[in-house]
Every structure is written in structure tokens, then in C-alpha cells.
Amino acid sequence: MMQNFLTRAHAADRGLLGTWVKLPSFETVQMLGQAGFDFVVVDMEHAPHSLQRAVELVFCAQSCGMAALVRLPDHSGMTIQPLLDGGADGLLIPRVTAPAIAQSLTRRMTFAPAGERGLGTTSRAGQWGLGAMEDYLARGTHECARIVQLEDWQSLESARDFAQLEHVDGLFIGHGDLYLSSGKPAHDPEVRALTGRMVAVTKDAGILSAAAAANPEDAQLYLDMGFSLVMVSNDLTLFGKAAAELVTSARKRS
Numbered sequence: 001m002m003q004n005f006l007t008r009a010h011a012a013d014r015g016l017l018g019t020w021v022k023l024p025s026f027e028t029v030q031m032l033g034q035a036g037f038d039f040v041v042v043d044m045e046h047a048p049h050s051l052q053r054a055v056e057l058v059f060c061a062q063s064c065g066m067a068a069l070v071r072l073p074d075h076s077g078m079t080i081q082p083l084l085d086g087g088a089d090g091l092l093i094p095r096v097t098a099p100a101i102a103q104s105l106t107r108r109m110t111f112a113p114a115g116e117r118g119l120g121t122t123s124r125a126g127q128w129g130l131g132a133m134e135d136y137l138a139r140g141t142h143e144c145a146r147i148v149q150l151e152d153w154q155s156l157e158s159a160r161d162f163a164q165l166e167h168v169d170g171l172f173i174g175h176g177d178l179y180l181s182s183g184k185p186a187h188d189p190e191v192r193a194l195t196g197r198m199v200a201v202t203k204d205a206g207i208l209s210a211a212a213a214a215n216p217e218d219a220q221l222y223l224d225m226g227f228s229l230v231m232v233s234n235d236l237t238l239f240g241k242a243a244a245e246l247v248t249s250a251r252k253r254s
Contacts, residue, residue, distance in 0.1 A: 005039070005067040005089040006143050006169060009208055015227045017219065018069075020212070020234035022047035026060045028235045033064025040066055041231055044073040045094045051079055055086030059124070062087065069145060075101060080108045085123030090145025092172060092210075097152060099161050106146040106167035111137060115167060145169050147210060150198070151177035159198045163205035170208030170228065173198050186218070199226050 009016055016038035021029060024047075032040060042049060042057045049057070054070055061068035070083050071092040083091060091109060096102050107115040117140065122129040126136040146167055150156045151174030159171055173195055175186040184191050195211070202209040208228040213219035219232040 018231045022236040029060045042070045085120040087124045092147045102148045159201045172210035
């Protein structure tokens with residue numbers, strides 16, 4: 001498994017490039033690794049991955065040389081312990097609207113006594129009990145990316161409050177849900193300014209910034225803005241668009 005995702009993300013001259021995993025397929029994850037992505041995010045919020053399949057996809061991605069994050073399905077926290085013990089490099093918390101929510105859930109990603117995560121050295125993260133406990137604890141403490149998704153205007157305006165929380169390692173701007181609540185798309189000048197302010201807040205706090213891009217052009221834009229992590233498209237859309245373009249091209253008359 002990857003041992004230094006946070007360190008690598010902070011040290012990168014330019015942001016790392018990833019994509020979302022929505023298909024429960026090992027083969028497509030392997031192809032993403034072959035394509036050269038730095039990391040993937042297994043999406044349990046907007047894809048029906050079971051807990052077991054999510055852990056298996058984490059293993060598959062890491063075996064292909066990519067880091068593997070997981071987006072939690074909700075705020076219940078029930079999947080936090082098994083996903084981290086399954087070796088995930090970090091977790092994204094969707095739709096966070098208050099610092100108290102972020103603090104509560106990131107504490108559950110942090111070992112006691114600072115947090116509430118329990119000891120599980122017999123898990124994959126602990127090398128099935130064959131690894132050193134110090135390594136298991138060090139990785140869980142220093143290399144676990146705890147990323148909070150801010151997806152409404154008020155929360156993003158208060159980004160500094162989230163960035164200053166003890167166990168938050170990164171902020172993600174959710175342009176999709178921001179559009180639903182504000183009516184302003186990602187390219188709106190006000191949204192662009194808000195996005196830039198969030199990046200500045202994360203840099204001041206020394207934490208990661210993350211955004212999702214629909215296409216390579218938007219991915220380049222976010223990388224140029226200084227985002228640490230950029231997820232472009234997703235496995236399902238990549239396959240669907242490629243298939244549709246192939247069919248359209250094959251049926252064209254000369």
C-alpha cells in the first residue's frame with residue numbers, strides 16, 4: 001500500500017491528478033493505473049459500492065501504483081474504521097456544513113487519545129498483525145488524508161474555520177452542489193473568486209486543497225490555480241464518452 005500520500009501531495013511541485021472510481025471493476029482500476037493517474041477516489045456517496053468492494057478497490061489501486069482515497073457515503077461514520085483498516089490513504093467527507101461535523105468525523109479517523117479511532121493491527125493496514133505497531137500508528141497518524149468537502153456558499157465563505165481544525169488535512173470544493181444551491185456554475189466569476197479564496201486559505205493553513213474537474217481544460221485550470229489534488233472525470237464517464245464517440249465516428253458517412 002502507499003505509505004506517503006500526504007507527504008507526496010505536499011511535496012509535489014504541481015498538484016496530483018486523480019479520478020473517481022464508480023465502477024466496481026478491478027480491470028478498469030488497473031487501466032487507470034496504466035494510464036498514469038496519481039490517485040483514485042473510490043466513490044461510496046454517488047456509486048453503490050459495498051464496503052467490501054471499496055476495500056478491494058483500494059487494494060487494487062495501490063497495487064497498480066496509485067494512492068487510493070475513499071469518499072464516505074454519509075455522515076454516519078460507520079465505514080470509517082474498516083476503510084482505514086483496509087488501507088485507504090485517506091477519506092473524503094461529503095456535504096459538510098459545520099465545523100462541528102468536520103471535527104466529529106475527523107476525530108473518528110484519528111487514533112486515541114487525540115481521536116476516537118481504535119487499534120486494529122490485525123487488519124490490512126497493520127499488515128495482518130505481522131507489521132510493527134509503530135508503523136501502523138505512524139501511518140494512521142501522519143499519512144491519513146482527512147479531507148472535508150465544502151459544497152455550499154456559506155461553508156466555503158467560512159473555509160478558514162474548517163482549515164484550522166486540528167485533524168483536517170484538506171478541503172475540497174464541491175462545485176456541483178454549490179451550483180444547485182447558488183445557481184452559479186463553476187466558471188461564474190464569483191465562484192472562481194470563491195474558489196481562489198479557498199485555495200489561499202488552505203495554503204495559509206498548510207493543508208491540501210482539492211477540486212473535481214469535468215474535463216482536461218478544467219483540470220489544467222485548477223492545477224494552475226494551485227490545487228493540491230484534482231480529480232478529472234470518472235471511470236464510468238470516461239468509458240461512456242469513449243463508447244459514444246466510437247459509435248458516432250463508426251456511423252459517419254464519408
